Amino acid sequence: MLLAPLSGVTDLHMRRIARRCGASAVVSEMVAAAELARGDAESQLRSEGAGVSPHVVQLAGCAPEPMARAARIAVETGADVIDVNMGCPAKTVTGGAAGSALMRDLDNAERLLGAVRGAVEVPVTVKMRLGWDEASFNAAGLAQRAERLGLNAVTVHGRTRQQFYKGNADWAAIRAVVQAVRIPVFANGDVTGPEEARACLAASGAAGVMVGRAAQGRPWLVGQIAAALAGEARPAPSREECADIACEHYEGLIALYGPAMGARHARKHLASYVDHAGPGALATADRTRLLTTADPAAAIELLRKAFLDPDGHVLEPLGEAA
Structure with missing residues (x-):
């Protein structure tokens, strides 16, 4: 694969x-x-x-x-x-x-x-x-x-x-x-x-x-x-794991390209991560802020919010590949 x-x-x-x-x-x-x-x-x-x-x-x-x-x-x-x-x-x-x-x-x-x-x-x-x-x-x-x-x-x-x-x-x-x-x-x-x-x-x-x-x-x-x-039973990543992956990806782009260019490169990825977090994962205003902010800390906070609720509680599990 x-x-x-x-x-x-x-x-x-x-x-x-x-x-x-x-x-x-x-x-x-x-x-x-x-x-x-x-x-x-x-x-x-x-x-x-x-x-x-x-x-x-x-x-x-x-x-x-x-x-x-x-x-x-x-x-x-x-x-x-x-x-x-x-x-x-x-x-x-x-x-x-x-x-x-x-x-x-x-x-x-x-x-x-x-x-x-x-x-x-x-x-x-x-x-x-x-x-x-x-x-x-x-x-x-x-x-x-x-x-x-x-x-x-x-x-x-x-x-x-x-x-x-x-x-x-x-x-x-x-x-x-x-x-x-x-x-x-x-x-x-x-x-x-x-x-x-x-x-x-x-x-x-x-x-x-x-x-x-x-x-x-x-x-x-x-x-x-x-x-x-291959016939292996592999569960889908948990929402916490998905949040960690999304943040790792974003932070890597910032490190690779620098804050300004890295944020531009990251936008399409951020939108896709939020889409796969599920319907309504972020309110429209939060989604817009995530895709436009130049503040890495704010982006990380919003990415985690997409997979977890504001108090850190886990939302509904993501679907699994079968």
Whole structure:
């Protein structure tokens, strides 16, 4: 069970927590190769992996040379695995001929993968979609090229680029990729719990599952799903444990980025933690204050209030993955 790379979400501290909670592996948020190759400070922070093992860095780009250089930099600074992004659907990425736009030009995609494979000795993987649109399901062909180049694994999100995140992920369509190659194929898209993970594995025939958006605000989810698939009885974290995790994550971002930038990076996480704390966990005014305050002490107080009542009493238990 893997935690997917999520831009702006799978920061160092979320990855540390998810790995500690039982995820088999976790992937960094997408790092722009050209920016990392230029020594951009924020790109370096995105690719940071202290305390995470294995440390997987995902790189995005459209040209072989910067991708190769960035891969070498990532490995020199501790990466154990390089993952190549050929699945991001965002216009800011595809507009630069990177991400899932590479699925429209498999020859360029192959050159890019070859450059990364030749630049480093660690395992190299690639994450893709089914294709650019429904008229061009070419993930199997791209996976075959990756295998011939010596890549070690493939992950396929069960949607096309043109779907973005609309509709349902087509897990069955991933089976064509599984059947086309001998290297492991991981399935991604719409897995929110053990039931969905089992259905995804059955439909796709994949070697494993990668969980993405469902883990935001629940970094323990991937480990819960992994335990359930292994037949282990693992209770959901208590509300006190969830509060501790949320506060650890927030404090880590403040330490990593500094108070101002750390607070900005934390907002989407704070909103997700409160959402998963349950309906009415915070009054509207408290929620607004949590998402806008520049005072770390106030944010911590409000996070704990979301999981516990103001007097410190435990609220209703959170649901469990089954």
